[in-house]
Amino acid sequence: MGVVESTLQRREDAPKQGDEGAPEAWIAFEPAAAGALDGLRVGDEVLLLTWLDRADRSVLRVHPRGDLSRPLAGVFTTRSADRPNPVGLHQVRILAVDGTRVRVDRLEALHGTPVIDVKPVLGAVEER
Amino acid sequence: MGVVESTLQRREDAPKQGDEGAPEAWIAFEPAAAGALDGLRVGDEVLLLTWLDRADRSVLRVHPRGDLSRPLAGVFTTRSADRPNPVGLHQVRILAVDGTRVRVDRLEALHGTPVIDVKPVLGAVEER
Numbered sequence A, B: 001m002g003v004v005e006s007t008l009q010r011r012e013d014a015p016k017q018g019d020e021g022a023p024e025a026w027i028a029f030e031p032a033a034a035g036a037l038d039g040l041r042v043g044d045e046v047l048l049l050t051w052l053d054r055a056d057r058s059v060l061r062v063h064p065r066g067d068l069s070r071p072l073a074g075v076f077t078t079r080s081a082d083r084p085n086p087v088g089l090h091q092v093r094i095l096a097v098d099g100t101r102v103r104v105d106r107l108e109a110l111h112g113t114p115v116i117d118v119k120p121v122l123g124a125v126e127e128r
Helices: A031-037 B031-037
Strands: A002-005 A025-029 A045-051 A087-098 A101-104 A114-120 B002-005 B025-029 B045-051 B087-098 B101-104 B114-120
Touching: A002 A114, A025 A031, A045 B087, A087 B045, A087 B114, A114 B087, B002 B114, B025 B031
Parallel strands: none
Antiparallel strands: A002 A025, A025 A101, A045 A087, A045 A114, A087 A101, B002 B025, B025 B101, B045 B087, B045 B114, B087 B101
């Protein structure tokens, strides 16, 4: 569907979460996805789902946040990128929409990461 | 990784979101996923990621919530199950853990839906 265009090139340079110092980034969607983008507006808070293609899918337990002083924990209790199905979940705000290119704030995903879906942040039931 | 065991069998019986009347459900994980589950506890709020295998992946625009009085909108502005990459995102609370079986509250996914990932709900930066 899309791909991240970011200044973040290496995993060791990426913050652990978007709100821990991540840069702005572009998402370049395929032209075929244009219809799905219809109605996305500057200022919208959305969830980006990515496929963390540089993750190690064999990992089941990690030291949370890579801190060896913390005991090993199942990856389902952490946001580790290394996990059997490495889908990344990123809450971002839309800064610009230019055709099928969308600029977002603070995204910790690396340059080249595939974007597989975009979802609105859910409000109260009566606003859906 | 896992599969939903639910009383919800048909799409027309499923509520649109978990907090709109969805039932409790079991998630039966593969034995190979046991390590990833390590540390999940009753009471935890988690995000389940599912693969909505009965979705129509060719859909790019929908009437939000199936309401024909609402104009067509890109699926990225909606939580429609029909979308190019139909990953479901469900915030649930863990009610029980029995080996690699996990019971959760209010899940709108249908019986047999694959579960691909589990993530903790993120708290404040200093609690991560």
